Amino acid sequence: xxxxxxxxxxxxxxxxxxxxxxxxxxxxxxxxxxxxxxxxxxxxxxxxxxxxxxxxxxxxxxxxxxxxxxxxxxxxxxxxxxxxxxxxxxxxxxxxxxxxxxxxxxxxxxxxxxxxxxxxxxxxxxxxxxxxxxxxxxxxxxxxxxxxxxxxxxxxxxxxxxxxxxxxxxxxxxxxxxxxxxxxxxxxxxxxxxxxxxxxxxxxxxxxxxxxxxxxxxxxxxxxxxxxxxxxxxxxxxxxxxxxxxxxxxxxxxxxxxxxxxxxxxxxxxxxxxxxxxxxxxxxxxxxxxxxxxxxxxxxxxxxxxxxxxxxxxxxxxxxxxxxxxxxxxxxxxxxxxxxxxxxxxxxxxxxxxxxxxxxxxxxxxxxx
Amino acid sequence: xxxxxxxxxxxxxxxxxxxxxxxxxxxxxxxxxxxxxxxxxxxxxxxxxxxxxxxxxxxxxxxxxxxxxxxxxxxxxxxxxxxxxxxxxxxxxxxxxxxxxxxxxxxxxxxxxxxxxxxxxxxxxxxxxxxxxxxxxxxxxxxxxxxxxxxxxxxxxxxxxxxxxxxxxxxxxxxxxxxxxxxxxxxxxxxxxxxxxxxxxxxxxxxxxxxxxxxxxxxxxxxxxxxxxxxxxxxxxxxxxxxxxxxxxxxxxxxxxxxxxxxxxxxxxxxxxxxxxxxxx
Numbered sequence: 135x136x137x138x139x140x141x142x143x144x145x146x147x148x149x150x151x152x153x154x155x156x157x158x159x160x161x162x163x164x165x166x167x168x169x170x171x172x173x174x175x176x177x178x179x180x181x182x183x184x185x186x187x188x189x190x191x192x193x194x195x196x197x198x199x200x201x202x203x204x205x206x207x208x209x210x211x212x213x214x215x216x217x218x219x220x221x222x223x224x225x226x227x228x229x230x231x232x233x234x235x236x237x238x239x240x241x242x243x244x245x246x247x248x249x250x251x252x253x254x255x256x257x258x259x260x261x262x263x264x265x266x267x268x269x270x271x272x273x274x275x276x277x278x279x280x281x282x283x284x285x286x287x288x289x290x291x292x293x294x295x296x297x298x299x300x301x302x303x304x305x306x307x308x309x310x311x312x313x314x315x316x317x318x319x320x321x322x323x324x325x326x327x328x329x330x331x332x333x334x335x336x337x338x339x340x341x342x343x344x345x346x347x348x349x350x351x352x353x354x355x356x357x358x359x360x361x362x363x364x365x366x367x368x369x370x371x372x373x374x375x376x377x378x379x380x381x382x383x384x385x386x387x388x389x390x391x392x393x394x395x396x397x398x399x400x401x402x403x404x405x406x407x408x409x410x411x412x413x414x415x416x417x418x419x420x421x422x423x424x425x426x427x428x429x430x431x432x433x434x435x436x437x438x439x440x441x442x443x444x445x446x447x448x449x450x451x452x453x454x455x456x457x458x459x460x461x462x463x464x465x466x467x468x469x470x471x472x473x474x475x476x477x478x479x480x481x482x483x484x485x486x487x488x489x490x491x492x493x494x495x496x497x498x499x500x501x502x503x
Numbered sequence: 504x505x506x507x508x509x510x511x512x513x514x515x516x517x518x519x520x521x522x523x524x525x526x527x528x529x530x531x532x533x534x535x536x537x538x539x540x541x542x543x544x545x546x547x548x549x550x551x552x553x554x555x556x557x558x559x560x561x562x563x564x565x566x567x568x569x570x571x572x573x574x575x576x577x578x579x580x581x582x583x584x585x586x587x588x589x590x591x592x593x594x595x596x597x598x599x600x601x602x603x604x605x606x607x608x609x610x611x612x613x614x615x616x617x618x619x620x621x622x623x624x625x626x627x628x629x630x631x632x633x634x635x636x637x638x639x640x641x642x643x644x645x646x647x648x649x650x651x652x653x654x655x656x657x658x659x660x661x662x663x664x665x666x667x668x669x670x671x672x673x674x675x676x677x678x679x680x681x682x683x684x685x686x687x688x689x690x691x692x693x694x695x696x697x698x699x700x701x702x703x704x705x706x707x708x709x710x711x712x713x714x715x716x717x718x719x720x721x722x723x724x725x726x727x728x729x730x731x732x733x734x735x736x737x738x739x740x741x742x743x744x745x746x747x748x749x750x751x752x753x754x755x756x757x758x759x760x761x762x763x764x765x766x767x768x769x770x771x772x773x774x775x776x777x778x779x780x781x782x783x784x
Binding site: 184185186205206207211212213215216217219220221222223232233236237280284 | 673675676678679680681682683684685686689693694697698
């Protein structure tokens with residue numbers, strides 16, 4: 135059993151505090167993804183779990199044992215680095231077996247473990263090559279193989295896919311997920327790519343400026359972002375945000391664009407400033423996709439740009455001088471400047487406090503949702 | 504001018520330059536196998552008539568003409584001094600280079616600058632202060648005295664060269680090794696050292712050659728057969744009125760050979776080292 139606990143963990147470099155007392159409980163076998171923009175402290179947090187960075191305050195425990203003062207080699211963890219960090223002067227076999235060799239295991243045992251890892255990752259034909267003779271994807275696999283031979287308590291991944299091209303990245307994403315299912319180990323995975331976070335994680339931890347902003351399952355954070363930061367960070371394309379004001383039972387977005395107050399927001403004070411948020415998937419031209427039965431608002435908006443993606447077209451429309459993205463299913467050609475009738479699914483819209491950016495909760499005042 | 508003509512001219516020019524560089528060396532090697540009479544003949548005898556190992560036999564005291572110069576002792580002194588100062592300089596320099604490449608500490612860049620500036624002082628300028636210091640401390644005319652001086656000369660260069668190499672070894676590798684179960688010390692020896700090997704080898708060669716060939720300081724600091732090195736020993740062939748050119752040439756060849764062998768042995772590393780170090784940022 136290897137759960138990982140971070141309790142009030144602080145990291146300072148000199149006077150500068152970069153991680154501000156974060157708390158995080160990671161269950162045994164859980165796949166947790168730390169995600170956030172660069173400089174948010176996610177890699178530092180991972181390196182503190184690994185023991186590569188000392189923690190300035192707080193406590194880190196792995197499998198119930200506090201490891202604050204233990205060097206990396208005594209934590210029984212494995213780590214996959216962003217640039218793989220394979221030993222260039224060793225063959226694939228030697229790379230895979232290095233940790234067992236250091237641990238003083240017998241030659242046969244090392245070979246057996248290396249062969250087994252190679253089998254899982256499809257590296258058997260490359261065992262006698264050096265890392266320099268491998269492609270990016272193969273190197274990535276060796277790095278993962280090196281991590282699994284030791285049967286660690288915790289796997290740590292530090293942006294492992296960021297050096298791969300898009301196609302290989304989605305392929306390796308699947309392999310990592312499969313690997314997790316095969317070896318069933320606790321995983322802490324760091325990335326700045328929200329798609330990776332969404333697809334891989336059991337639970338996503340969104341970080342910003344050294345704080346944890348939100349923790350939850352991928353659907354949780356997608357459907358119920360705590361604030362505008364999470365709303366724009368998670369999901370692609372990013373959530374559209376338009377400033378508005380509550381006025382006569384509606385949200386006034388501009389002089390001529392008004393949206394009825396979605397269910398659950400009747401208590402909004404007249405004149406209260408809010409940020410109105412919705413995803414491209416919930417704003418679609420009439421007759422081009424929205425088959426929702428819920429509450430729908432109809433808006434007439436000019437389209438400034440169309441990006442055909444094949445199955446769908448991304449439209450750039452304008453509300454109150456602000457560009458918002460909409461999606462068009464079963465696309466037809468759209469010319470710039472054309473004014474289309476859009477349908478907006480109000481049940482999936484969000485309201486955020488205009489000042490703090492915090493999401494306003496719906497109240498079940500109508501009893502319909 | 505056609506391409507062929509231009510190539511031809513380049514070849515001729517290269518040949519002339521190489522000739523100018525090589526002739527003195529070749530002349531020394533040639534003279535080592537000729538009797539004094541032939542060397543001193545005027546006009547010069549360009550094609551040797553009388554080649555033999557007599558000069559070598561003479562300086563090792565084996566032939567009919569014995570030169571009273573303890574070449575064996577000088578060779579031993581040179582070997583002890585060069586090897587010891589190289590080992591010490593590379594050990595210190597490598598640690599220093601590693602520290603400069605890996606750690607942040609106060610005064611790092613100025614310390615590095617001062618180390619490099621020490622290279623700008625010509626060694627001979629230090630000979631008088633060194634002489635006085637060494638005579639106070641009793642280090643004058645000892646192998647240890649020369650070893651200390653050579654180590655001090657070689658350390659800054661070794662630091663500079665190895666620092667570049669260690670900087671090119673990604674820090675991640677050492678971290679990966681520590682996660683794989685290594686102590687920081689093991690991570691250094693098993694991962695970082697092998698990767699910086701060619702740099703360390705070239706640093707060692709440079710240090711050895713510097714010590715092996717150094718003349719100016721050694722000539723001030725050594726006196727007796729217990730401490731004189733080969734280059735200093737060369738001067739033993741000059742007497743008040745004569746110079747034994749043949750013996751001197753033979754000894755010069757003896758000095759050149761080990762350096763040559765060593766350079767060939769590690770040539771591969773040396774070239775890799777020089778080009779590798781050349782692109783450091």
